[in-house]
Amino acid sequence: MKAIRMHEPTGIGGLVYEDAPDAKPGLCDVLVKVVACGITHNELDWPVWNCRAGHPRSSIIPGQEVSGVVAALGYGTAGFAIGDEVYGLTDQLRDGAAAEYVAVEARNLALKPRTADHVTAASVPRAGLTAWQALFDHGKLAKGQTVVIHGAAGAVGSTAVQLARWAGARVIGTGRGRARTLATGLGADEFIALDADRLEDAAGQADLVVDTIGGDVLMRSASLLRSGGTLVTIKPDRQLPADRDDIKTVVFVQESDRVQLAELARLIGEGQLRPQVGAVYPLAKAAEAFSAKAAGGIPGRVVLQP
């Protein structure tokens, strides 16, 4: 099969479009014929060069967000049939979906949202699961609370804005000034342009901060919280603020969850969640796609198509 592979952890420059061994479904796997694959611009820098058993990987296929059609089932796989349209998040320590086929554990897949095409569906799994888990599993967001969402036009942020709004929260989005229209259009009640406004004007207002930016923005975020509030960041490589002992701080990496994928599909079907696809590239142009998204300014998710 054709695939995008990287043979050494050299970043975007190491991506090659080439023939790779055919993906084969293992125990309880589904073989998915990939129609679309979502990428995260900095995923090539993540610690993914060992498999779960700890053995080094000689190459990786990136792209863990997949939407496609079930082509075959592995030994003992139940719950799906050949021809089903599915979407989901592949295990980061296995070959991903930037390929013509990918083998995925059945538990990491759900039926594709009926009203979304494959490109749209492929933009959802990581962004949707991360936003859901940040807001509800870790942030315990409740109706009537105020949440600040940093990076509100990004893939995770734009999803979080819509889910928080759906949950009945007051939403303050942040980002560069150019993100304002999208963030407010998706449901943010207010928007703070980090390159023009003062973040500290929102001091003490939030029950929850969801940070997708990290760095200086994360360090300045403890002050936004009321006493008892929660600061959730998805940037595990960054230093956490330690200047408040009356708030909770959570850093996490998203997990796949079939029930949450099904719930996200339901919300898309109801029109409560509008996934944001910023750009679509052919699979062979994956390096260009990673570079374009990393350069900034493309809202939502970048999607590849074999």
Ligand SMILES: NC(=O)c1ccc[n+]([C@@H]2O[C@H](COP(=O)([O-])OP(=O)(O)OC[C@H]3O[C@@H](n4cnc5c(N)ncnc54)[C@H](OP(=O)(O)O)[C@@H]3O)[C@@H](O)[C@H]2O)c1
């Ligand atoms: N821990 C986890 O489970 C998890 C899961 C998913 C993603 N992540 C990580 O979380 C981050 C966000 O992911 P994503 O897919 O949502 O990325 P994304 O689509 O690039 O979103 C990031 C958003 O933040 C904005 N932004 C970045 N730096 C900024 C700054 N200094 N000031 C103002 N706005 C800024 C970006 O704007 P521009 O485009 O204009 O730069 C973009 O709109 C990535 O680093 C990703 O690797 C972690």
